[in-house]
Amino acid sequence: MPDIKLFFTPGACSLAPHILLHETNLDFTPLLIKPNGLEVDFPSDYKALNPKMRVPVIVVDGEVVTEVPAICTLISQLSPNNKIMGATPLETVRIYEWLNYLSGTVHAAGFGLLFRPWRWTVSGDEEVHVGIKEKARENIRAAFELIEGRLTEESTFALGDELTAVDAFLYPLYRWAVVSAFDLVPYPKLGSLIRRLEGRESVRIVLEKEGLERVTEL
Known part of the structure; x- marks a missing residue:
């Protein structure tokens, strides 16, 4: 089983991959990045993970992927039977x-x-x-x-x-x-x-x- 970590902020666009991970029943670790009003309190080491300083970020077996369309694609590849990126x-x-x-x-x-x-x-x-x-x-x-x-x-x-x-x-x-x-x-x-x-x-x-x-x- 791959080691999957999702970095998310409540209510942000990270909702999309968070939902898809549950839809596909993939085992993953959710990691909260706390909001601070309209901005986000990123931990000091987050920039090394994602220099864009945004959520979501997904890490699979050490590989870091950013941007919602790319993350959705990765989730689909990890669970191809669910067809979340299309059946044809x-x-x-x-x-x-x-x-x-x-x-x-x-x-x-x-x-x-x-x-x-x-x-x-x-x-x-x-x-x-x-x-x-x-x-x-x-x-x-x-x-x-x-x-x-x-x-x-x-x-x-x-x-x-x-x-x-x-x-x-x-x-x-x-x-x-x-x-x-x-x-x-x-x-x-x-x-x-x-x-x-x-x-x-x-x-x-x-x-x-x-x-x-x-x-x-x-």
Whole structure:
């Protein structure tokens, strides 16, 4: 059995691999990196592990892997029967299409701007930060409209009837939208997907371990 360690921060994008590790029933050691408001209290030796100073990080038999799409790929390789990166070559391509969009646009150019506008400007002017946040909200609404349009009422999950890495990544993004007081009524298919996810044992376990509450009603 491989030695697997996951470094995570409660409620962060590390929720996605945390869920997938439980979905695949892989034996792993969760290692908490404590939040400090909108920033994170990284231990002094963390930079040697991940110079980017971000979560998540997964370490498998001493090999360090960062970035959500790469970590999801590694989890899939460790548990190929679960098909979390797709059951066919085309499904795998579509999953990477989704993950790149969620990571680069929704996460970075959306919530990254909204939560930490100071990272995106050299200006200390609060009005500049307010403008960045407004643009972030515009980006997020546009992204959620696109996501809603890609989902179908006939499918249980984003790409069909089997849970994939896409669903696991959509989950923290939706949670952030709830925390940020977005009007989510215009996205009923996405809301139904999140409700189904919160009904899964893997998500219930992760929420308990990370000390988080569900964001949908039973």
